[in-house]
Amino acid sequence: MKKMLLASLLLGAFAQTALAADVVKIALTGPFSGGSAPMGTSMRDGAKLAISEINLAGGIKVGSKKMKIEIIERDDEGKNERGALIAQELASMDDLSGVIGTVNTGIALSGDKHLQEKGITKIITPAAGSASMTQWSKAGVKDLSIFRFAAHDGIQSAMVVEHAINQKFNKVAILHDATNYGVSGRDDLLTQIKKQGNKIEVVATEKFNIGDKDMTAQLLRAKAGGAQAILIWGIGPELAAVSNGMAKNAMKIPLVGGWTLSMSNYIDNAGKNGDGALMPQTFIEEAITPRTKSFIEGYHKAYNVTRIPSPVSAAQGYDAVYIFAAAVEQAQSGNTGKIKLALEDLKKPVQGVITTWQHPFSKWDPANVETHEAFRRSDTVMGMISDGHVVFANQADRARLIKNATK
């Protein structure tokens, strides 16, 4: 009897290894706790939704069989040092097909080098800080296995500055947090102001720390300078502290900033003070097309919520998985190097929830980071907070997206 048991156990072990060759291992990393958690968990859950859809349909077709996707989950808590440790751990796995995730730009800076060293394919989403890709062009890396699937801050800051110019603001204040994300966002804003003709004077450039609740000093400096709008780069809880501080100090000027202004912990903690805040978005939680409808309903049902904590992150996580799966199918392999080559030259368009992706990436060129960036200005719209939800700030964008989808 004992022998039988042992034999069956051994058999089981063999069966397990045989099975392992038939799966594509994808790691999902991001902050699933802490201030950035709404983005991390939404990205993860959006990605898992796509993965479960693919697995339900049998998996990714490779040769005559179908490969299922296996998920490895890691919580980096939004901390650079934890992110680096996780990247090291993932880099040491030899059967990993790829990594999807990272919310915090600082983590891309501290961790991605380990993946790049081993040539492990990674799609960064939704971290938007410019530095996570420009670090590679600055280093002149010839062959890059890191891709980004998010509207990077170059696009976002251009839109924010564009908005300020269109509204004929002459004086603005820039507020940003002290993280890599905030500082690089500030630099992007200043670059864009210069690039778009120096029509705006920056009357105050103010910094705040993660965990700061009292923004009076920063806001009063903006007020004293006569700022007509506040351009801001930070994450949810501190953004809410700024909005609440503005209400307290009777500053009724527009707040325009990075896409993080759509985070649920901003919307909830700012309450009615958040109404009217503007930010670039790649996805708005409104069922304007059949595809967005099924995605939003699918997400709500699967995770039992009535509002996606960060719709942009969820949609990007979802689409990133489909793009990755398309690359696996084209490469006909779960080998991370082959997947990377396929990603750089995706032949078939990929139906996503944000748009239909045509050749999202191309061969890496250190002189042009756009080769590994999927999003362009046209994939991004202005969103606005209204009554606890993010809506289209511009009805023209909404109409355009509906038109594109029915084309």
Place this chain on the structure above:
Amino acid sequence: MNTQIIAQMVVSGALMGLVYALIAYGFQLTYATSKSINFGQGELVMLSAFFSLTLLNFGAPYWLMIIGGLLFGAALGLVVERAAVRLALQQKSEGWILLSIILGLLGFSAAENIWGRDDRPFPTPISADALHVFGINITPLEISVAIGVFAVMGLVELFKRKTLLGKAFEAVSADRDAAELMGISATRTIMLSYGLSGMVAAMAGILIAPITTVGPTMASALILKAFAVAVVAGLDSGFGVVLIGIFLGALESLTSFYVGSGWREAPGLILLILALALRPNGVFGKAAIVKV
């Protein structure tokens, strides 16, 4: 415009400073009787705020939440006394330093596991819409913080001066050995002081939570400032902490306005170094009598 800005900065800063003062007062209470302080006091503030939020979420009315929160804080204070302080004091060791830090860390992990790591809004019936008083914007919420701080400190001081238990407290603070010879149990009095200190921490948590939101790290920045206030004012300075708290809060605001928002934390630390160098017993502290 300029004087208005200065006034606004001073008022906003001073209100934050009052919260530092309240937490610093919690340090004083235990230091007075036992010459020990709870280095995990920030976690008491945070745990009590979480507990109060849970009460509110269960539908408890606001007044009941305050009572419940305060009792919870007092209970935590007693736990700290029993688990971290009593044995160390009996053995005349400084073990309470490490033990209270460890208890704090335990509390932190417990909060992360029970309530999660997210910051949550703390509902309050008091309005956060600004009132304009002489050109200064101030919210009823901030005023409630000030009233709460003075009410708690005033009540504790009244208790110390007017009741028998309170007099025992004062006696042990003045001279522990003499008090014990008079039949006052020092152990009980130290327990009382830790209970009161926990209650004060809970009050600070409930007062500040609507402004800071509730999360495991909500008190970590506060506690450092409160400690600076307690040391600069003197650990036996009584209401001295209020003055120093207000001063430090206002100074922080003005520094971040005039020098830059990155320098906000600097004055508190410089003040702490100066105080330790020039007046080790604190600005309002009593100089220790050295017996030779």
